Amino acid sequence: MFKGCIEIRTVPERIPGWRLSRQYLLPRACLDFGAVVSRLLGVQCQVMSAAELALLARTDGISKEHVRTALWEKRTLVKTWAMRGTLYLLRADELPLFVAARHAANHREPTKYFEYFGLNRSQADRFLDAVRHVLSDEPITREALASAVARHTQVRELESIIIGSRWGGPLKPSALRGDLCFGPNRGRNVTFVRPSAWLGRSVEQEPESALREICRRYLSCFGPVAPKQFARWWDISMQRATTLFDSLSEETKEVDIAGRRCVVLKRDLQHILDSETESTVRLLPLFDAYTFNLVREHSLIPAEHLGRVFRAQGWISAVVLVNGCVMGTWEHTNTHTHTAIAVSMFQKPESWIIDMLSVEAERLADFMGCRTSIRMEVLSC
DSSP: OTTTEEEEEEEEHHHHHHHHHTTSSSSOSSSSSHHHHHHOOEEEEHHHHHHHHHHHTTTEEEHHHHHHHHHHHHOEEEEOOOGOEEEEOOOOOOOOHHHHHHHHTTTOOOOGHHHHHHHGHHHHHHHHHHHHHHHOOOEHHHHHHEEEHHHHHHHTTHHHHHOGGGGGGGGGGHHHTTEEEEEEEETEEEEEEEHHHHHHHOOOOOOHHHHHHHHHHHHHHHHOOOHHHHHHHTTOOHHHHHHHHHHHHGGGEEEEEEEEEEEEEEHHHHHHHHOOOOEEEEEEEOOOHHHHTTTOOGGOOOOOHHHHHOOOGGOOOEEETTTTTTEEEEEEEOOOEEEEEEEEESSOOOHHHHHHHHHHHHHHHHHSSSSSEEEEEEEEO
């Protein structure tokens, strides 16, 4: 045990129950998926259907139309590149917090980032200024944005760089600066807008205070955690993460969890110690926040099955969560009338787990608007 730490011995009984409650997995929120997005510090959405299922797992009464309305009509959610340059849904009124915190984190200098695309510092600066200048509240396609930026900067090569780069590479720094976010698709084409115009708000925040607030929220949702976990999630150095955690030392307490030195907010510690896990099963989608933040905490995933959960090239499987522990993976295929769910359990499930899986499958079917079927197998190590 680490000197000065509190030892939490009953990890399977306490930590999972706390996280389930904090992440709206037990109980679920009632139609307030804005609160869910806020609590999770965003929902990863490079696969939009997975983002919708992450909200479904945590929200009762939700439909796909609710999410689309929040994004494109009410504009209470925003789609943008955020942590690790990955696509996220964020709550619109919290976008300034993330932008300010990113500024404090001393992330990769944008002009150095552009060296990969063959741009010098002057061209990179002009590029960033042009994106902010040409975007408005009127959505424009990638092709239209590329053409406008090339005209504004008089750097013809920028048009082909923007159009030809996969995953939006050269546009990510503008998103991280708060100068660009996604608008509604036009057919198969994505569109972009300027957040301050599209959302009707632009409130600057003090960067260091914003980063500390992000860290507090992370601890209160995913804790107890080690600085290394936060560093991976926010994409900063271990040294920067350690310094950040040290700045919150008056608000935090170190705890020893099965030999792992972690940090928790003092205000949350007693709640964690008092937490109990009800019998519960949840189907979590690809790239779910709960699973992502277990990547360095393997006590809640059978070691022999880690490779099935955390796969090559950063792929994180959809998982079956039983009492807060990962006990299987699942996939689904859809037609207009049918959703087929294939579940691979890591061990033979008890009857109550099978019953609750059926309930979860019915929720998924209602969300998809079709009937469903389940096929289950038990994996051998």
